[in-house]
Amino acid sequence: MRNNFHLRDLFTYMEATLEWISRAKEPGMPACTLLVPVRLEPYLRRRKRKQGGVVRYLQNLLLKAAVFRAAGLLPKVERTTRYYQRSGQGLEKWHVRIPAPTWTELRCLAGSCGVTMTHMFVILMEIEKSGKIKSTEDPPTYRLKNIGFWEARVEENHRTERHAILTLERGPPDRG
Numbered sequence: 001m002r003n004n005f006h007l008r009d010l011f012t013y014m015e016a017t018l019e020w021i022s023r024a025k026e027p028g029m030p031a032c033t034l035l036v037p038v039r040l041e042p043y044l045r046r047r048k049r050k051q052g053g054v055v056r057y058l059q060n061l062l063l064k065a066a067v068f069r070a071a072g073l074l075p076k077v078e079r080t081t082r083y084y085q086r087s088g089q090g091l092e093k094w095h096v097r098i099p100a101p102t103w104t105e106l107r108c109l110a111g112s113c114g115v116t117m118t119h120m121f122v123i124l125m126e127i128e129k130s131g132k133i134k135s136t137e138d139p140p141t142y143r144l145k146n147i148g149f150w151e152a153r154v155e156e157n158h159r160t161e162r163h164a165i166l167t168l169e170r171g172p173p174d175r176g
Contacts, residue, residue: 077114
């Protein structure tokens with residue numbers, strides 16, 4: 001049976017704007033390979049020990065992302081493709097299983113900055129290590145409530161726009 005639906009008939013049957021929602025649930029702990037420059041491995045090992053693992057360290061870095069953004073330290077890559085890490089810096093593989101909510105936060109943040117997820121992790125580490133934002137050992141007094149990211153092609157000049165929203169709320173960070 002052949003479908004005789006034509007694109008020109010779209011507006012006959014539907015509204016001009018199509019929108020849909022998908023609720024992702026799986027996998028709950030996706031496998032991830034983070035590519036970390038050799039020069040940052042000693043720092044990552046120290047932070048991993050102090051934070052209680054790479055995942056908890058990543059979660060802590062994501063909590064600081066709003067502060068880093070407000071200070072103008074996060075990249076704003078204005079090209080349509082994601083920016084990868086420079087080659088030739090000796091990238092080492094770190095295999096971790098990241099909880100789905102943390103994975104989504106990292107993906108949204110990386111997408112909004114125009115970089116890959118593993119590059120975003122390295123950027124967050126480098127900002128923290130640089131000491132440009134004075135950090136205390138106390139946990140932040142806020143947590144990410146929502147994070148959103150969308151990318152769109154705008155008709156005028158066919159440019160691509162990235163939009164991100166970080167919603168913070170007061171309270172202790174989740175320790176799970």
